[in-house]
Amino acid sequence: MxxxxxxxxxxxxxxxxxxxxxxxxxxxxxxxxxxxxxxxxxxxxxxxxxxxxxxxxxxxxxxxxxxxxxxxxxxxxxxxxxxxxxxxxxxxxxxxxxxxxxxxxxxxxxxxxxxxxxxxxxxxxxxxxxxxxxxxxxxxxxxxxxxxxxxxxxxxxxxxxxxxxxxxxxxxxxxxxxxxxxxxxxxxxxxxxxxxxxxxxxxxxxxxxxxxxxxxxxxxxxxxxxxxxxxxxxxxxxxxxxxxxxxxxxxxxxxxxxxxxxxxxxxxxxxxxxxxxxxxxVYLISVGQRRLQRWIQSRTGEGVTAAQSGLLFFLEKNDGALMREAGAALDLGPSAMSGLVDRTSDAGLIERRADAKDGRAWQLWITPAGREALAETRNGLAELNARLTEGFTDAEIDVVARWLASLQTKFPNGDEQ
The missing domain is CATH 3.40.50.1820 (Alpha/Beta hydrolase fold, catalytic domain)
Known part of the structure; x- marks a missing residue:
């Protein structure tokens, strides 16, 4: 020094x-x-x-x-x-x-x-x-x-x-x-x-x-x-x-x-x-989230944010899901989900289609460009998981995972209260 x-x-x-x-x-x-x-x-x-x-x-x-x-x-x-x-x-x-x-x-x-x-x-x-x-x-x-x-x-x-x-x-x-x-x-x-x-x-x-x-x-x-x-x-x-x-x-x-x-x-x-x-x-979680989101975004497809990647991963297994279903899975309120869908749709990664059963609801579908972006994102997942768990035993990671999962029940969102 x-x-x-x-x-x-x-x-x-x-x-x-x-x-x-x-x-x-x-x-x-x-x-x-x-x-x-x-x-x-x-x-x-x-x-x-x-x-x-x-x-x-x-x-x-x-x-x-x-x-x-x-x-x-x-x-x-x-x-x-x-x-x-x-x-x-x-x-x-x-x-x-x-x-x-x-x-x-x-x-x-x-x-x-x-x-x-x-x-x-x-x-x-x-x-x-x-x-x-x-x-x-x-x-x-x-x-x-x-x-x-x-x-x-x-x-x-x-x-x-x-x-x-x-x-x-x-x-x-x-x-x-x-x-x-x-x-x-x-x-x-x-x-x-x-x-x-x-x-x-x-x-x-x-x-x-x-x-x-x-x-x-x-x-x-x-x-x-x-x-x-x-x-x-x-x-x-x-x-x-x-x-x-x-x-x-x-x-x-x-x-x-x-x-x-x-x-x-x-x-x-x-x-x-x-x-x-x-x-x-609270401070450490906030700092960690910011650092993680930056790292993810630097390694995803050009212009694809961490939030958009999360939506694409959900739709990969639930293509055609209703917008409210995607919002619930991502723990986003209606306003935040609407903004995310707007940005992801404008980027050409997803399409919105009116639900045939309910004209007031929207279904979300991945586009070919969205699937390409998803593939690029997936390539970085192995490295991400390796970095997240580096220096910790499996038992320690289990405790961390259990603690993080408990936050969802300790602090329910507005719809669950």
């Missing part, structure tokens, strides 16, 4: 200072570490080393205007807070994907780093996300009155004022961490004044962007964090409407010490907060 400096281009070409921590042993995946506002990447060094030692190539970097990505002068340096997400974070994720195309990719976002993951358009290509102390920047969620007033004064008053007067915010001299580009402070202050933070900015389209996220999201919050309170975290995560979100709220006693907003990445929490839980079953 070693670390090497890199210059990663943002999507607009701006050079970002980064470090690549190479995985020890056989690589298990790639992690992109998206930092908090004004926090230099060196803060995440211990965490990156921890991940690399466990088989994950890990990338840390600085947003434009911060740390190793800072120009000689910040005065009038052109950068907005949205640029950190739409240009910098996306550029890093694209670079990581291009460098390691065969490995699963994950992302960790700290504070505004979680915003970046939700806003950029490259996030769809990750298997999962961990958000640490990520929240909307509305001071109204801060419980302590004095801290609420202080933060509101900085975000909406002092910060934007200094940015306009001298072209940047001298955060180091003000005891606020790193200096910030003026445009970042001005946009941050504008969002802080909106009821729903940047979700109310019509020029950003944040609601639509967050709705595109389909990977599972694991969210960490801490009881002693004065800024990322549960209400502030909810105000952000509620907009992940198209995926599974798992929340974890940690007390100092559970963590083994005070965590606050910045503490998660301290080495003292390597044995309490950093180890990944092995039995987050």
């Amino acid at each position: 070693n670390s090497t400096p890199h210059t990663i281009p943002a999507t607009d070409g701006y050079p970002l200072g980064a470090m690549l921590w190479t995985a020890a042993g056989t690589p298990q995946g790639v992690v992109a570490m998206h930092p908090a506002t004004g926090v230099p990447q060196r803060i995440y060094q211990a965490f990156a080393k921890f991940l690399a030692e466990r088989g994950f190539h890990t990338i840390t970097y600085d947003y434009r205007g911060i740390g190793a990505s800072r120009p000689k002068s910040l005065r009038r340096f052109a950068a907005r807070m949205r640029d950190w997400a739409l240009l910098d974070a996306e550029g890093v994720m694209r670079w990581a994907r291009a460098r390691y195309p065969e490995l699963p990719h994950l992302a960790v976002g700290h504070s505004v780093g979680g915003h970046a993951i939700g806003l950029c358009s490259a996030d769809w290509d990750v298997a999962g996300v961990v958000q640490v102390a990520c929240h909307t920047g509305n001071a109204r969620f801060i419980r302590q009155r004095g801290e609420r007033w202080r933060v509101d004064l900085i975000l909406r008053g002092v910060g934007p004022l200094m940015a306009r007067l001298i072209g940047y915010v001298p955060g180091k001299r003000m005891g606020l961490g790193e200096d910030l580009p003026g445009g970042v402070a001005i946009e941050w202050g504008a969002w802080a004044g909106m009821q729903r933070y940047f979700f109310d900015d019509p020029t950003l389209g944040a609601i639509e962007r967050f709705n595109r996220v389909t990977h599972p999201v694991l969210v960490y919050g801490f009881d002693d964090d004065p800024w990322a309170t549960p209400a502030a975290i909810n105000a952000l995560t509620m907009h992940f409407t198209n995926t599974w979100v798992e929340r974890r709220q940690i007390t100092p006693a559970q963590a083994g010490g005070a965590v606050g907003h910045m503490g998660f990445f301290r080495a003292q929490f390597a044995t309490t907060l950093w180890p990944a839980p092995d039995r987050r079953l």
